[in-house]
Amino acid sequence: MELPVLINTIRLALESDALYELREQFEDIHPADLAAAFSEFEPQSVWELLSTLPRAEQAEVFGYLPPETQVTLAISISRRKLSPIIRQMSSDERADLFNRLTEEQQETLLPALAQAEREDLRLLSSYEEGTAGAVMTSDYASLAPDLTVREAIEVLRKEAPDKETIYQSYVVDKERRLIGVISLKELILAPVGMQIHELMTYEPIFGQVDMPQEEVSVLISKYDLLALPIVNQDMQLVGIVTYDDAMDVAAEEATEDFHKTATIGKLDSSVKDAAINLLYRKRVGWLVLLVFGNLFSGAGIAYYEETISSYLVLLFFLPLLIASSGNAGAQSGTLMVRALATGDVALKDWGWMLGREVIIASLLGVTMALAVASIGWWRGGYDIALVVAATMTLVVIAGSLVGMSLPFLLSRFNMDPATASGPLITSIADVSGVMIYFSIATWYLGLQ
Amino acid sequence: MELPVLINTIRLALESDALYELREQFEDIHPADLAAAFSEFEPQSVWELLSTLPRAEQAEVFGYLPPETQVTLAISISRRKLSPIIRQMSSDERADLFNRLTEEQQETLLPALAQAEREDLRLLSSYEEGTAGAVMTSDYASLAPDLTVREAIEVLRKEAPDKETIYQSYVVDKERRLIGVISLKELILAPVGMQIHELMTYEPIFGQVDMPQEEVSVLISKYDLLALPIVNQDMQLVGIVTYDDAMDVAAEEATEDFHKTATIGKLDSSVKDAAINLLYRKRVGWLVLLVFGNLFSGAGIAYYEETISSYLVLLFFLPLLIASSGNAGAQSGTLMVRALATGDVALKDWGWMLGREVIIASLLGVTMALAVASIGWWRGGYDIALVVAATMTLVVIAGSLVGMSLPFLLSRFNMDPATASGPLITSIADVSGVMIYFSIATWYLGLQ
Numbered sequence: 001m002e003l004p005v006l007i008n009t010i011r012l013a014l015e016s017d018a019l020y021e022l023r024e025q026f027e028d029i030h031p032a033d034l035a036a037a038f039s040e041f042e043p044q045s046v047w048e049l050l051s052t053l054p055r056a057e058q059a060e061v062f063g064y065l066p067p068e069t070q071v072t073l074a075i076s077i078s079r080r081k082l083s084p085i086i087r088q089m090s091s092d093e094r095a096d097l098f099n100r101l102t103e104e105q106q107e108t109l110l111p112a113l114a115q116a117e118r119e120d121l122r123l124l125s126s127y128e129e130g131t132a133g134a135v136m137t138s139d140y141a142s143l144a145p146d147l148t149v150r151e152a153i154e155v156l157r158k159e160a161p162d163k164e165t166i167y168q169s170y171v172v173d174k175e176r177r178l179i180g181v182i183s184l185k186e187l188i189l190a191p192v193g194m195q196i197h198e199l200m201t202y203e204p205i206f207g208q209v210d211m212p213q214e215e216v217s218v219l220i221s222k223y224d225l226l227a228l229p230i231v232n233q234d235m236q237l238v239g240i241v242t243y244d245d246a247m248d249v250a251a252e253e254a255t256e257d258f259h260k261t262a263t264i265g266k267l268d269s270s271v272k273d274a275a276i277n278l279l280y281r282k283r284v285g286w287l288v289l290l291v292f293g294n295l296f297s298g299a300g301i302a303y304y305e306e307t308i309s310s311y312l313v314l315l316f317f318l319p320l321l322i323a324s325s326g327n328a329g330a331q332s333g334t335l336m337v338r339a340l341a342t343g344d345v346a347l348k349d350w351g352w353m354l355g356r357e358v359i360i361a362s363l364l365g366v367t368m369a370l371a372v373a374s375i376g377w378w379r380g381g382y383d384i385a386l387v388v389a390a391t392m393t394l395v396v397i398a399g400s401l402v403g404m405s406l407p408f409l410l411s412r413f414n415m416d417p418a419t420a421s422g423p424l425i426t427s428i429a430d431v432s433g434v435m436i437y438f439s440i441a442t443w444y445l446g447l448q
Numbered sequence: 449m450e451l452p453v454l455i456n457t458i459r460l461a462l463e464s465d466a467l468y469e470l471r472e473q474f475e476d477i478h479p480a481d482l483a484a485a486f487s488e489f490e491p492q493s494v495w496e497l498l499s500t501l502p503r504a505e506q507a508e509v510f511g512y513l514p515p516e517t518q519v520t521l522a523i524s525i526s527r528r529k530l531s532p533i534i535r536q537m538s539s540d541e542r543a544d545l546f547n548r549l550t551e552e553q554q555e556t557l558l559p560a561l562a563q564a565e566r567e568d569l570r571l572l573s574s575y576e577e578g579t580a581g582a583v584m585t586s587d588y589a590s591l592a593p594d595l596t597v598r599e600a601i602e603v604l605r606k607e608a609p610d611k612e613t614i615y616q617s618y619v620v621d622k623e624r625r626l627i628g629v630i631s632l633k634e635l636i637l638a639p640v641g642m643q644i645h646e647l648m649t650y651e652p653i654f655g656q657v658d659m660p661q662e663e664v665s666v667l668i669s670k671y672d673l674l675a676l677p678i679v680n681q682d683m684q685l686v687g688i689v690t691y692d693d694a695m696d697v698a699a700e701e702a703t704e705d706f707h708k709t710a711t712i713g714k715l716d717s718s719v720k721d722a723a724i725n726l727l728y729r730k731r732v733g734w735l736v737l738l739v740f741g742n743l744f745s746g747a748g749i750a751y752y753e754e755t756i757s758s759y760l761v762l763l764f765f766l767p768l769l770i771a772s773s774g775n776a777g778a779q780s781g782t783l784m785v786r787a788l789a790t791g792d793v794a795l796k797d798w799g800w801m802l803g804r805e806v807i808i809a810s811l812l813g814v815t816m817a818l819a820v821a822s823i824g825w826w827r828g829g830y831d832i833a834l835v836v837a838a839t840m841t842l843v844v845i846a847g848s849l850v851g852m853s854l855p856f857l858l859s860r861f862n863m864d865p866a867t868a869s870g871p872l873i874t875s876i877a878d879v880s881g882v883m884i885y886f887s888i889a890t891w892y893l894g895l896q
Contacts, residue, residue: 156636185608185614188601257706258786262782271792288816305763313750316750318746320742320745323871326874328731330710333710335712338707342703345718353720356724359724364735
């Protein structure tokens with residue numbers, strides 16, 4: 001069913017108080033689609049809608065709702081009705097919701113949970129945002145190394161409903177240290193009497209709890225994993241990050257990096273729904289900062305006022321030259337920022353990349369110098385053509401080198417290379433463009 | 449083992465002709481890591497290294513090698529040695545390799561394959577690049593609806609070694625039309641005598657062969673799928689796209705969009721390894737095009753030469769004003785491009801987004817006008833302050849609206865919104881900035 005149709009069906013049922021009719025219609029609809037439809041309604045109606053579903057599916061649909069809606073719902077209902085759903089949610093989603101509540105709301109929620117769940121929740125919400133610990137779930141399947149295949153499958157069968165995945169099981173020793181990994185596929189193919197330690201993969205790929213989330217998704221993607229086991233400092237297994245959460249992390253990171261390239265601060269909600277004053281605040285900071293950066297370009301122009309007033313034709317080429325410097329810089333900056341983010345290029349590659357960039361930028365500069373030389377000739381004759389062409393070559397090289405080096409420098413000092421955004425590079429390239437242009441012009445035209 | 453250590457171990461073994469010693473060391477190393485190490489060596493050595501591995505793992509490691517390396521290897525070896533590996537590769541990887549070979553090389557390869565594989569390969573390589581068909585694999589597990597759970601598990605056990613995944617099985621009718629989906633978890637939990645059609649999910653989420661790859665990864669990510677079944681026009685199942693391939697697609701798309709925001713053409717290889725002339729070609733086109741775009745800004749300045757020569761102080765503010773217009777435009781453009789790419793915002797939201805943008809841009813414009821008014825006063829007195837502040841407000845609004853509308857317009861005409869890059873928006877914003885600035889200045893200062 002298309003989303004608008006579904007929403008309309010629900011609206012009609014709500015209006016005619018015929019919710020029971022929905023039960024059957026909801027049956028073959030994916031929880032993600034139900035959540036998308038539900039989130040169009042008022043909290044009170046969402047609770048009524050959820051109650052038409054089986055308990056396990058209620059938690060699943062609840063987990064697909066936007067985080068802000070989850071909070072609104074959680075605080076709009078009695079603890080007695082909320083707790084069964086909270087208890088059915090996966091541990092990472094529960095911790096996510098918990099972290100978004102006020103301390104007071106958290107206190108109300110905690111007693112509704114069983115002792116074990118409370119401890120789990122306290123542990124999961126104690127990890128710093130942006131780390132593997134904050135995104136992992138503790139609903140993983142673990143096996144002892146001396147189980148037989150038959151016993152292992154029996155364990156998984158029993159635990160399946162409460163586990164995020166049973167397709168990968170993690171083998172731990174008596175101290176819960178991670179010693180191996182085995183897939184359900186391997187278990188199904190193996191003779192039932194064989195022991196886990198004879199079958200499992202030793203030295204599995206794993207992550208540390210304090211590892212940045214981006215690194216988790218890079219590992220999952222590089223090794224095509226279903227889930228990455230996460231260990232603490234003592235190599236004890238504390239959770240797993242599943243591929244679907246890793247996909248979400250990768251998409252969020254990409255969006256954040258995208259926004260940074262245009263000097264936009266981190267947005268937690270969608271652009272469409274974000275409050276106007278939030279968007280204003282996320283955008284105004286750098287815009288004002290860059291204004292002051294551009295004062296230097298203005299000062300550069302003011303410094304060469306004399307040359308300019310004698311050769312007003314130089315102004316014709318000003319936008320074109322500084323824009324070219326900025327554009328070339330934005331290109332090399334973006335190439336580097338993305339390559340650093342995907343792990344394609346590392347800090348140690350700076351020398352190699354810089355050498356190549358000098359060659360590429362020179363080729364680009366000369367090409368563009370040829371393109372503008374004829375225009376220079378037409379507007380101002382031989383001398384102007386020469387000045388413009390020489391400037392173009394140099395500013396394209398200067399801009400490219402700024403664009404390439406800035407991300408590396410930021411990375412070197414443990415700052416996010418994505419801060420080396422187009423606008424920042426453009427501003428720096430502008431200043432150097434103005435200075436190069438007018439100093440060449442003053443010097444060369446002064447010789448005449 | 450760390451990559452440099454692994455490479456060194458291999459180098460030593462190759463030099464002392466002691467490859468057999470590597471066999472044991474390779475045992476617990478992930479195929480992706482082996483591939484990363486192998487790709488540092490000459491084709492001849494890579495073949496020797498591959499031969500130390502079991503046949504199935506040879507194909508897996510081969511699949512992890514960079515595409516160019518795969519081609520180099522494939523054409524450097526006899527058909528007799530190549531074909532067993534090719535046959536073991538998954539069908540999507542095989543089709544990928546095949547598409548990168550020349551027609552002549554393809555002809556050499558084909559006879560080495562069994563009839564069924566040949567047909568499969570011809571089919572998979574016939575889909576257009578960028579579609580679901582081009583990235584899907586035909587190594588999926590399918591079941592008939594009247595099988596019992598016991599029979600189904602037996603089928604999966606037999607087929608497991610040749611299938612990309614057995615965790616999701618697709619249920620097809622006699623005409624191979626997709627009618628349902630069932631997970632291995634559901635099979636394992638169900639009573640062994642039950643029939644598949646009693647257990648399966650009807651109306652599963654699916655994709656069409658000609659669907660763009662990005663939409664496939666959006667579906668997989670939205671519904672947290674392990675794989676998306678792909679059907680042809682007659683609803684017959686023809687393949688699946690697995691989550692790991694979807695992750696790769698999403699990462700490639702993000703990189704492509706990133707590069708587009710800085711007017712860089714599509715790069716198929718990594719920035720680090722790309723040939724210098726390739727990078728030159730991918731960058732030069734737009735740079736030169738934008739030069740001509742910036743001629744309009746130059747012409748604008750030339751048109752107002754009289755005003756400028758009377759009020760040279762106006763030049764001081766030129767870089768700052770046009771940069772602010774471009775920066776605000778880059779912000780709103782980037783927000784829109786990304787929101788359109790992730791499906792956060794659709795074409796129909798233009799009106800709503802435009803209305804909000806007018807408010808946000810006005811707020812930004814006034815803030816920035818206040819920031820520059822005092823500088824205007826200091827450099828040129830009351831009149832200049834007024835002209836600069838009014839211009840700032842207007843250019844920030846103009847730039848923002850250009851930045852917001854361009855991605856929608858491109859999308860409306862079925863062009864990629866990511867083409868509405870920072871540099872393109874900046875160039876358009878520059879021209880309007882110049883015109884607004886000097887026409888306000890000429891008009892207002894002419895009144896004095």
